[in-house]
Amino acid sequence: MTSMVHPTPQPRPLLILYVAATEADARDGADAIESIREGPERTVHPTASVDRIREWTPEVDCVVYAGSVDPDDTRLSEAVDASGSTPFILYADGQTASRSSGGVDGYVRRGTADAPVHLVDEISWHCHGDGRSRNPQLRDRGRETGTAILETTAAIATCRERDRLFDRLVDGTVDVLGFEYCWVATINFGELVSRAVSSAVPDDQLGSTPLDDPLSAAFRARQSIRIADVDELEAVDPPFEHARSLCCVPVGDVGVLYVASELPDAFDATDLALLEGLCETAESILERNWTETGISNERDRLQRERDRIVEQYNRLVNDRNRLETDRNDLVSVVASLSEPTIRYELEDGRAVVADVNDPHEAVFGDDAEALTGVPVAEYAIPNGLIEERTSLREAVQANEQHRLSCRRETVDGVREFVLTVVPLETDDGDGSGDGLLVHEDVTESRRRRRELAAISDRLETIAELVEDETRTPLNAARGYLELAEKTGSREHFEMVENAHEQLSEFFEALTDVAGTDLETEPAGIREMAHRAWIGADTADAKLVTEDDLLVAADREQMRELFEHVLQAAIEIEHANTPSWVSADAAGTVTVTVGATDDGFYVAGHRPSSDENGRTDPNAELLVDADDTGTQLEVVERVADAHGWDLGVAEDEDGTAFAFRGVDAIDT
Numbered sequence: 001m002t003s004m005v006h007p008t009p010q011p012r013p014l015l016i017l018y019v020a021a022t023e024a025d026a027r028d029g030a031d032a033i034e035s036i037r038e039g040p041e042r043t044v045h046p047t048a049s050v051d052r053i054r055e056w057t058p059e060v061d062c063v064v065y066a067g068s069v070d071p072d073d074t075r076l077s078e079a080v081d082a083s084g085s086t087p088f089i090l091y092a093d094g095q096t097a098s099r100s101s102g103g104v105d106g107y108v109r110r111g112t113a114d115a116p117v118h119l120v121d122e123i124s125w126h127c128h129g130d131g132r133s134r135n136p137q138l139r140d141r142g143r144e145t146g147t148a149i150l151e152t153t154a155a156i157a158t159c160r161e162r163d164r165l166f167d168r169l170v171d172g173t174v175d176v177l178g179f180e181y182c183w184v185a186t187i188n189f190g191e192l193v194s195r196a197v198s199s200a201v202p203d204d205q206l207g208s209t210p211l212d213d214p215l216s217a218a219f220r221a222r223q224s225i226r227i228a229d230v231d232e233l234e235a236v237d238p239p240f241e242h243a244r245s246l247c248c249v250p251v252g253d254v255g256v257l258y259v260a261s262e263l264p265d266a267f268d269a270t271d272l273a274l275l276e277g278l279c280e281t282a283e284s285i286l287e288r289n290w291t292e293t294g295i296s297n298e299r300d301r302l303q304r305e306r307d308r309i310v311e312q313y314n315r316l317v318n319d320r321n322r323l324e325t326d327r328n329d330l331v332s333v334v335a336s337l338s339e340p341t342i343r344y345e346l347e348d349g350r351a352v353v354a355d356v357n358d359p360h361e362a363v364f365g366d367d368a369e370a371l372t373g374v375p376v377a378e379y380a381i382p383n384g385l386i387e388e389r390t391s392l393r394e395a396v397q398a399n400e401q402h403r404l405s406c407r408r409e410t411v412d413g414v415r416e417f418v419l420t421v422v423p424l425e426t427d428d429g430d431g432s433g434d435g436l437l438v439h440e441d442v443t444e445s446r447r448r449r450r451e452l453a454a455i456s457d458r459l460e461t462i463a464e465l466v467e468d469e470t471r472t473p474l475n476a477a478r479g480y481l482e483l484a485e486k487t488g489s490r491e492h493f494e495m496v497e498n499a500h501e502q503l504s505e506f507f508e509a510l511t512d513v514a515g516t517d518l519e520t521e522p523a524g525i526r527e528m529a530h531r532a533w534i535g536a537d538t539a540d541a542k543l544v545t546e547d548d549l550l551v552a553a554d555r556e557q558m559r560e561l562f563e564h565v566l567q568a569a570i571e572i573e574h575a576n577t578p579s580w581v582s583a584d585a586a587g588t589v590t591v592t593v594g595a596t597d598d599g600f601y602v603a604g605h606r607p608s609s610d611e612n613g614r615t616d617p618n619a620e621l622l623v624d625a626d627d628t629g630t631q632l633e634v635v636e637r638v639a640d641a642h643g644w645d646l647g648v649a650e651d652e653d654g655t656a657f658a659f660r661g662v663d664a665i666d667t
Contacts, residue, residue, distance in 0.1 A: 013041035014127050017056045019079060020066040023048045029066050029091075032116045039120040040127075050075060053082035061127045064119065066091045066110065080104065087126040091119055107149045108270075109277035118273035125270060148175040149274065153281050160289055166196035169257065169282050174198050176278065177271055179259050181243065185209060186255035192216055195255065205240035215239065218248035219256045224272055229264040249275040252283035339438050340364065344376045344396070346433035351376040351396040360439070365411045380419060380437060381406055382534050384543045395421040399433065405442075407530040414531045416443040447521070473499040473506070520552040520642075522665055525600045528555070529593040532562035541570045546594035550665040553642055561638040562602070565657050566591055569604030572655050599644065599662035605654040 018033065020026035026046030033044045044064075045056065053063060063083045067076055067090075080088055080103035089106040106122045108115065152172025159165035166184045173182045180200035185192040191208040192215075209215050214236045218225045227246040230238045239246070243260040247267045250256055257279050261267070340360035344351045353371045361368055371379065376396065381389040388406055395402030402421040407414055423435040477499035484493050526548040533543050543566075551558075573589045590605045639646045639659060647658040 013043055014061045014123065015059060016042055016044045016062050016064060016123060017053065017060045018044050018046050018064045018066065019050070019053060020046065020048055025066065029064070033064070033120060033123075036116055036120045038117065039124045042120075042123070050078045050082055053079055057082065057084050057086045060086060062087045062089060062123050064089050064091050064123070068092060089119070089122055089126065091115075104147070104150070106145060107277075108273060109280070112273075112276070114269075114273075118269055121268060121270040121273070145176060145274075148172065149277070152176060152278060156278070156282050156285050159285060162286070162289070163196065165282060165285060165289075169251075169278060170196045170198050173257065173259060173275065173278060176274055177259060179261055179266070181240075181260040181262075183258050184251065184255055185258065186251075187211075187219070187253075192219060192256060201260075202240050209239075215246075215248065215258075216256070218250050222250050222253070224249045224276055226267055226272055231264075247272060247275055249279045251279045252286060254283070254286060257282075337438065339440055341439070342371075342376060342380065342437040344435055344437060347373070351393075351433075351435075353379060354434070363410050363415075363439070363441075364408070376437060380408075382408065382530075384533060384538050384541055385530065386542050387544060392419065392421070396423075396435065399423045399435070407527065407534065409534050414534055415441055416446055416527065418442050473502040477503075520554055522550050523553045523555045523558050525549045525551070525593060525595065528558050528562050529566070529602075531559050532566055535559075536563050536567050538566070538570060541589040541591060544590060544592045546592060549595035549600050549662070551600075551662055552665060554638075557638045557641065561635055564635050565602045569602055569655060569657065573604040595664075596658070596660070599658065599660040601656055601658045603654060603656040 016030075016033065018026055018030045020029050023046065026048050030044035030046040034042065045060070047053075047056075057063065063079070063086050065076065065079050065088065067073065067079075076090075083103070087105045088103060089108060090104045091108050091110050093109070093111050105126050108119045108122050112118075149172075152168070152175060155168045155172060156165055159168060166186075170182050170184055174180055180198060183197040183201050183206065184195050186195045187193075188208075191210050193208045194203070194206045197203050197206065211220060214233075225248045227233065227236065227248070230236050230244055230246060238244075239258065239260060242262045244264045245261045245266040247259040248256055249259075249272070257275060259267070259271075259275065337357055338359060340363045341357045342353055342360065343355040345354045346352075353374045353376055356366070356368045356371055360366070377389045377392045381392055385406075388404060391402075391404050395404070400421075400423060404419050405416070406419050407416050418440045420438045420440065421435060422438060477496045480493075480495040480499070483489070484496065526545045529543065529545055569591050570589050592603045592605065594601055594603075635657075636646055642662075644662050645660045647660065649656050649658070
């Protein structure tokens, strides 16, 4: 068992040379040493010159060097060489050192409140109280202690692993103090558990120490504790058998360094100061490692984040290139289509025109650049057709293929189109929000279909008339002709002649059914209303078509009829809006076109109703609308030419024009 020997101070005053960087620092350091009452009497000479060391070494008992522990410091090396065999004590901050700092007999950490006291203890240790004598054994031991401190400090400073650092701290403590019983305990789930143990410690006897145990006081208080004799303290149980004295020094907030001896009062203030210096060094290295680990982790995180951003950037670049390729392909596809086509894309949730192809410009006469950014629904559907615009918007928003009918003004007049919404899809199948709006001109095909329907209707009517109207006269003529042949009576010949006259009248009526001077053809009231709406001055009014009805009519005259009726309905409702109703409160006029059992109607709904409404028919409303009666004459003339009856009625909601006696074509 190795134990520390604590020298007894000699009565003769010691002579000490205190070396510092400046004369002022040297005087302050000398005054601090002389002010310590404990320890042997002493006289301290301050100096800032290394050359003075050689002059004073034959006279002084000890040289105290207050400076750096950097092994590359030439001033330190010169001071060590100049001291010769005189005890040399390094009084410096707790920084790292190496073997190159040989020749140092003692080391005291500077910068703590009790550092001067520890320095006096160290001086007493190496001088052994004999101011003039030299104890080679003590000098050698002091040099070994200083070397061990520097080596331990260097070994700890190079540790990156926590467990290895604790092992080196324990081994270094044994080397520095010479006490074999040493271990480090760290906090683990509310208890101090041994982490690194010297070979002499009976490991099987070391258990965990609760934080409320007296041996954990150093950790709780973050303050070093010396226990002179464990046996004299009833509250303290020895950490293992035969342990009498104990030093407990905290290692930051990580754990505690324990050094034990089988002898009582085996540790002094110098021992405690050395342990504190080693533990503070270990704490600094642990903090450095923790900081470097955090920096390394943060660097790795930033590297991963950078890689992620680079990957995302590359993906975006690839997506941009792919979209650019798709866009170019799409532009080529749109340009190659023979039908008028609009390419649209979403901007802030609204579908706007991105491009149109050449056939579209040729059919509608609109410039592609001027259309860019125009809302698709407002451009493709004429103003006031709210049902069609709503249907188109919903189809675009749903990103689904959809077909709807629409009539539009073209360079060749009003034409009928089927609009097909064709949404575009990305590679993964998700809708991109972009798409095509293809116009298919169905004006001629639908006209032919209506003509065929009208012809079929006429043939069916003719067949029914022939079946119903010719059988009786023919049977009568055949019967009377037989009687005339038998009897020769003039009366029978007259009956045959009457039957032939009936047939002649029927064939004249049949001619009227087969053809008319009006040059009629099938016309739908919805189609005619839309055509008239496009050509009329409708301002901000809205058109709603509830039902459709196919009739035989002169299409041009019927379009003219609708233009006058729609215009009149809008003007009448605006004129009948009360003056006290503001424009904002009144809103817009809505005109509704629909079918009835025996015809069709056009009804205007005014924004605000009058309390004194009328329900009696009043055909003069059309005359009152423009003070000329021109509109009424045109409407009545067209209606009479087709055999329709016109009725006008008004109530508090608006004005209605009803056309009755209209024969519908069954499609």
